[in-house]
Amino acid sequence: MTPLSNNPFIFGDPVRGENFLNRKREIRRLAGRVAQGGSALVTGEPRTGKTSLLLRLQDAAAEIFGAARARQMTFRYLDGHTLTGWDAARFWREALRAFPEPPAPDLDSLERFFRALEKEGRQFVLLLDEFDALQNEPDLHRRDVYGYLRSLATRYSSFSLVLAARGTITDLNSLTRDFSRGSPFFNFLQEITLQPFPWKDVEHLLTRGAARFTREDRQFILRLGGRHPYFLQVAAYYLWDWYEDEAHPRKRYVKAGHDVYRAASEAVLRDIWMAWPPYMRVAFTLAALDAMPLLLGRERTFNLPALQRDLPNLSPELEKLAARGFLRQSPALTVGYEPQAEVMLWYLADELTRLTRPEVDLKTWLIRQQWDGLLTKGEKETLGKLFKQAGDLLQVGAKAFIEAAANGAGRALTG
Structure with missing residues (x-):
């Protein structure tokens, strides 16, 4: 039997060690912030490598910060999805458990602890992944918890907080607006956005x-x-x-x-x-429908320019999708953009096939997409016309596009 060749590609788990690929700019910005005793938010689409980046900062600390500096640093990684049922006391106990004599979880004790660390020239770096999940924990999604993190991270260079979340600083501030007094909680963070690979x-x-x-x-x-x-x-x-x-x-x-x-x-x-806002999903849907006939080698059966006039200007959403790597500019198409990662179009193709089922009407489909209460009546009617005119294009599903990609049929999307 011929020995199997080890697959050099991995997915699913965070990428560590020699499998970690580049991200030099993001590492440089994040490390520079931490080296100054500051804090940061790493944000990006799901599965863009936020967890891998946090773990890289910890695993390669000697390489990134220098061996001498790294010896004065203590890292602790926590996953927000594993904090179910935690309160503030347990949070601080688990966060600081690497220290032989951790402080009590009250603000005075924590301040004395970090003041002492600062005098010793040491630094604690808390890597808090999936930070969005804390909003689902009533004993952590609290003014005092966020207030302690902000106060300690801004007052002591011995404590750096590195968060990873899907949302931006603006999103996090919005989630805590109800119990925020004065300045928003998270304005002290530097935002580092993970873009698609160059x-x-x-x-x-x-x-x-x-x-x-x-x-x-x-x-x-x-x-x-x-x-x-x-x-x-x-x-x-x-x-x-x-x-x-x-x-x-x-x-x-x-x-x-x-x-x-x-x-x-x-x-x-x-x-x-x-995770995309509703109008971003509408923008991708238009770009995908614009490209679908070409990918399948079919004639277009709908008048997209006429329908576009009845929808809001989606240029900002299209530009954001391009910046995130899901679309790219294509002047030859009506929308001006085409899908860059076709697998996302495959998903939409299967979603659109639901519209052809007898038990699913447009309203039911819009509810599934969480669009029903956000689009105006006129916008919903326009989408209904578009889907109706698209006809059998909505019936093909992902399978047809997988076959087209394999065959090289239609107009291949080139890089």
């Missing part, structure tokens, strides 16, 4: 598959994943894996495409989709 990092990642991947393989992976770190890893992982069992390139692409979609659909794609 193309040089994409190319560097795909060189890990150089032993197998052809130029066509790389194009297929880019078509599916765009510059999104998670989608790229998933697409490369499954295409590499199918080399073991399928010799025919087209069949290999089809099978890998279905595996990619199954791996990402409910766990990630829906998560990303529902």
Whole structure:
């Protein structure tokens, strides 16, 4: 039996060690902030590498800060999803458990503790991941908890707070507006946004598959994943894996495409989709519908320019989607943008097929998308016209686009 070749691509777990790829700019900004005793918020789309970045700061502290400085630093990683049922006392007890004699969880004791650390030239760095989850914990989503974190992090260089969340500083401040007095709680943080991989990092990642991947393989992976770190890893992982069992390139692409979609659909794609504001989802829907006929080699059956006039100006949403790597500019298309990571279009294609089911009407579908109470009556009617004119395009689902990607049918989306 021929020995199996180790798959050089990974997904699902945080990326650590030699598998961590670049992010030099974000590391530089985050490390610079912490080195000054400051605090930061790492924000970005789901699965863009926020957890990996936090763990990298801890794992490579000697490399990032220098060995001497790293010896004076104590890191503690906490996952917001694991804090269920915690109160403030347990939070501080768990956060500071690396210290032999942790302080009591009251503000005076914590201040004395960090004042002493500061005099010794030491620093505690709390890495608090999935910070958004704290809003679901009534004994942590409190004025005193957030107030302690802000007060200690701003007054003592011995305490740096590094948060990771999907929301921005503005979003976090909005979530705490009801019990915030004076300045918003989180304005002391520096915001560091994880963008999609730059193309040089994409190319560097795909060189890990150089032993197998052809130029066509790389194009297929880019078509599916765009510059999104998670989608790229998933697409490369499954295409590499199918080399073991399928010799025919087209069949290999089809099978890998279905595996990619199954791996990402409910766990990630829906998560990303529902995290977008409603008008951002509308913007992606228009761009996707604009590109779908070309991808499938079909004629367009709807008058998109006329329908666009009855919708609000979606330019800001389209620009944000492009900045996040889900769209890219395409002057040849009516909307001016096309999907960059086709796997996201596959998810939308399956969502649109629900509109063709007898038991699902437009209102039911809009409720599922959480659009019903936010779009105006006229906007809903316009979308209804668009979906009606799209006709059988809504019936094809993800499978047809997976086949099109494998066949190279229609107009391939090129990088």
